[in-house]
Amino acid sequence: MTQTHTDYRLSQLDQLEAESIHIFREVAAEFEKPVLMFSGGKDSIVMMRLAEKAFYPAKIPFPVLQVDTGYDFPEVLATRDNWVNRLGVRLIVASVEEAIRDGIVIDDGKTSRNRLQIGTLLNAIEEGGFTAAFGGGRRDEEKARAKERVYSHRDEFGQWDPKMQRPELWSLYNGRLHEGEHMRIFPISNWTELDIWDYIGREGIEIPSIYFSHQRRVFERDGMLLSESEHNPLRSGETVEERTIRFRTVGDLTLTGCVESTASTIDEIIDEVAVARVTERGATRGDDRFSEAAMEDRKKEGYF
Amino acid sequence: MATVKSEQMDLLRFATAGSVDDGKSTLIGRLLLDSKSIFEDQLEAVEATSQSRGYDYTDLALLTDGLRSEREQGITIDVAYRYFATPARKFIIADTPGHVQYTRNMVTGASTADLGLVLVDARQGLTEQSRRHAVILSLLRVPHLVLAVNKMDLVDFDQAVYEKIHAEFTAFATKLNIPDLEVIPISALAGDNVVNRSENMPWYSGPTLMHHLEHVHVASDRDLVDVRFPVQYVVRPKSDEHHDYRGYGGMVAGGVLKPGDEVVVLPSGMTSKIAGIDLFDQEIAEAFPPMSVTVRLEDDVDVSRGDMIARANNAPKPSQDIDAMICWMTNEPLRPRQKLAIKHTTRSARALVKDIQYRLDVNTLHRDQETKELGVNEIGRVQLRTTVPLLCDPYSKNRTTGSFILIDEATGVTVGAGMINSGS
Numbered sequence: 001m002t003q004t005h006t007d008y009r010l011s012q013l014d015q016l017e018a019e020s021i022h023i024f025r026e027v028a029a030e031f032e033k034p035v036l037m038f039s040g041g042k043d044s045i046v047m048m049r050l051a052e053k054a055f056y057p058a059k060i061p062f063p064v065l066q067v068d069t070g071y072d073f074p075e076v077l078a079t080r081d082n083w084v085n086r087l088g089v090r091l092i093v094a095s096v097e098e099a100i101r102d103g104i105v106i107d108d109g110k111t112s113r114n115r116l117q118i119g120t121l122l123n124a125i126e127e128g129g130f131t132a133a134f135g136g137g138r139r140d141e142e143k144a145r146a147k148e149r150v151y152s153h154r155d156e157f158g159q160w161d162p163k164m165q166r167p168e169l170w171s172l173y174n175g176r177l178h179e180g181e182h183m184r185i186f187p188i189s190n191w192t193e194l195d196i197w198d199y200i201g202r203e204g205i206e207i208p209s210i211y212f213s214h215q216r217r218v219f220e221r222d223g224m225l226l227s228e229s230e231h232n233p234l235r236s237g238e239t240v241e242e243r244t245i246r247f248r249t250v251g252d253l254t255l256t257g258c259v260e261s262t263a264s265t266i267d268e269i270i271d272e273v274a275v276a277r278v279t280e281r282g283a284t285r286g287d288d289r290f291s292e293a294a295m296e297d298r299k300k301e302g303y304f
Numbered sequence: 305m306a307t308v309k310s311e312q313m314d315l316l317r318f319a320t321a322g323s324v325d326d327g328k329s330t331l332i333g334r335l336l337l338d339s340k341s342i343f344e345d346q347l348e349a350v351e352a353t354s355q356s357r358g359y360d361y362t363d364l365a366l367l368t369d370g371l372r373s374e375r376e377q378g379i380t381i382d383v384a385y386r387y388f389a390t391p392a393r394k395f396i397i398a399d400t401p402g403h404v405q406y407t408r409n410m411v412t413g414a415s416t417a418d419l420g421l422v423l424v425d426a427r428q429g430l431t432e433q434s435r436r437h438a439v440i441l442s443l444l445r446v447p448h449l450v451l452a453v454n455k456m457d458l459v460d461f462d463q464a465v466y467e468k469i470h471a472e473f474t475a476f477a478t479k480l481n482i483p484d485l486e487v488i489p490i491s492a493l494a495g496d497n498v499v500n501r502s503e504n505m506p507w508y509s510g511p512t513l514m515h516h517l518e519h520v521h522v523a524s525d526r527d528l529v530d531v532r533f534p535v536q537y538v539v540r541p542k543s544d545e546h547h548d549y550r551g552y553g554g555m556v557a558g559g560v561l562k563p564g565d566e567v568v569v570l571p572s573g574m575t576s577k578i579a580g581i582d583l584f585d586q587e588i589a590e591a592f593p594p595m596s597v598t599v600r601l602e603d604d605v606d607v608s609r610g611d612m613i614a615r616a617n618n619a620p621k622p623s624q625d626i627d628a629m630i631c632w633m634t635n636e637p638l639r640p641r642q643k644l645a646i647k648h649t650t651r652s653a654r655a656l657v658k659d660i661q662y663r664l665d666v667n668t669l670h671r672d673q674e675t676k677e678l679g680v681n682e683i684g685r686v687q688l689r690t691t692v693p694l695l696c697d698p699y700s701k702n703r704t705t706g707s708f709i710l711i712d713e714a715t716g717v718t719v720g721a722g723m724i725n726s727g728s
Contacts (some may be wrong), residue, residue: 176716
């Protein structure tokens with residue numbers, strides 16, 4: 001048995017963990033068909049860990065859904081497979097490539113894979129008949145997220161209406177749905193980027209290797225460092241060089257930039273995050289840069 | 305910069321209410337800025353927007369007004385959550401609009417707050433709005449209240465102005481339930497007494513706002529005496545390895561649970577002993593609020609979601625007749641005979657509105673017994689009859705087992721928030 005808490009003090013990280021576990025259990029108890037949206041990124045890995053803890057020693061009582069853009073980092077897919085195998089959960093892969101082939105989404109050559117994920121995701125939710133989908137969104141990430149509920153209601157088109165959000169009080173969540181609607185659930189809403197790293201460090205859990213410093217052939221585009229890849233044809237004037245970098249976020253590799261860094265351990269990453277002067281999305285996500293309200297617009301359409 | 309791991313920090317949730325006029329957004333901006341929680345790209349975006357609109361100064365309100373519809377209207381219409389940390393603590397701010405038509409948002413923000421921050425403009429003194437904010441925080445039993453007397457720079461840092469507001473507010477607060485009150489003279493714009501002690505107000509010997517937020521003692525606000533464990537989820541692995549495992553998952557709402565404790569399961573009234581308490585793969589010696597744990601019992605009693613584990617000599621009385629203060633949150637008014645869905649701890653039921661006793665004027669505390677309905681953003685005392693007994697405590701004793709939400713069964717929308725006075 002672990003030692004007695006004589007002062008009955010719970011650190012903020014333990015409080016966040018307790019709150020998230022409460023949310024996972026609440027959803028598993030009240031929704032017919034939940035699913036966990038797993039990207040392989042650090043936030044969704046923390047979600048997996050919390051779900052593991054919430055139901056232990058039972059298995060996680062819902063499947064895991066990944067939207068495969070076709071442009072995912074191989075290191076991320078490897079980590080995904082390790083997690084899914086260790087926990088013995090069912091993995092559903094919704095492929096953007098297949099969605100394009102089946103005419104579910106239209107690739108006009110101008111729309112990013114990130115944006116094409118929306119239609120692919122909504123189709124997978126509808127096809128699976130899922131009534132609740134866990135997402136790894138955090139309120140510290142972005143202004144529109146700062147106002148989103150833990151239980152975020154989506155209409156039958158998968159849309160989010162920021163003005164019609166249900167009040168959310170105490171730890172009482174309202175999971176009522178009509179036919180065809182679903183709920184997005186954000187169990188780590190109150191976590192910050194630093195909390196995520198502290199937790200990964202404390203738990204000693206596996207994350208994709210690209211979060212740690214490594215040598216990579218990269219080029220600069222729109223002020224971001226992107227990975228050399230067959231999916232990333234060079235434009236005129238762009239040149240590839242090898243640099244010591246790491247990724248702060250994980251997504252579609254044509255849009256996800258890296259930062260120069262020598263941080264090769266969790267502690268070094270934490271030191272780096274603690275003094276970072278730019279938000280992780282601002283630094284490395286091309287998809288959030290197009291307008292001040294980019295995230296709000298994508299969320300209304302049904303983004304994660 | 306030395307890194308303090310968030311693992312060792314504790315947490316303070318606080319709610320702010322007010323409008324741009326009170327300097328609330330400027331104050332939040334300053335707290336974020338001075339604790340280095342605003343990033344360069346966020347500040348640059350706000351500076352650019354301020355400039356394009358022709359403002360002379362950087363409008364820090366733009367940092368918190370997140371939705372486009374809000375930016376267009378220049379007002380905050382929803383609860384926004386903000387995060388910052390100092391080496392001592394992590395803070396979660398529930399930032400809510402202050403106008404009367406947004407009372408429901410303030411109630412929402414206050415529901416989880418350990419501390420409420422009310423702003424007044426030193427030039428205006430106490431207003432109807434600041435009194436209303438104090439009333440709501442007191443109704444929601446937010447245990448700590450800070451009255452920040454802002455814009456002291458605009459009254460020449462005059463001690464008499466501060467003293468007058470202090471005295472007036474203290475007199476008003478005696479009518480409310482405010483266990484801990486701190487009145488701090490500040491200038492959010494110039495930074496006086498926000499993070500750094502003001503040199504302009506040597507007559508003030510109390511803490512700065514940040515110092516108070518970092519040190520206010522919140523651990524003792526929890527109830528560590530009365531055991532309340534609402535059962536949320538039954539954990540049954542049904543695997544070869546854990547064949548006979550049966551545990552009850554939930555978040556401790558009150559008291560300290562230990563293996564060996566004699567407990568009662570409500571509403572059945574069956575008694576048993578705690579065989580063990582699990583936190584993931586660890587057996588732990590005790591569980592206390594707000595831990596999420598799994599409790600195992602020695603006897604094979606029938607326990608399911610919605611039940612509650614308590615002590616035989618200290619258990620809530622199952623009640624179907626509920627007397628509560630309700631904040632109404634939707635345009636269609638609440639009327640007697642109305643039927644609604646109710647969610648209380650992990651228990652869901654239906655409720656019938658038996659009577660609306662009075663409507664509370666949150667500005668004057670006057671009880672209006674003439675009106676027999678509650679409109680949107682109004683608060684009143686209501687009698688409910690529920691289809692099944694609720695295992696409840698007065699809200700004044702326990703904010704978890706004393707609270708509920710009301711849901712419109714047709715639309716599925718949350719339409720009311722309730723704080724229980726008593727059940728019978």
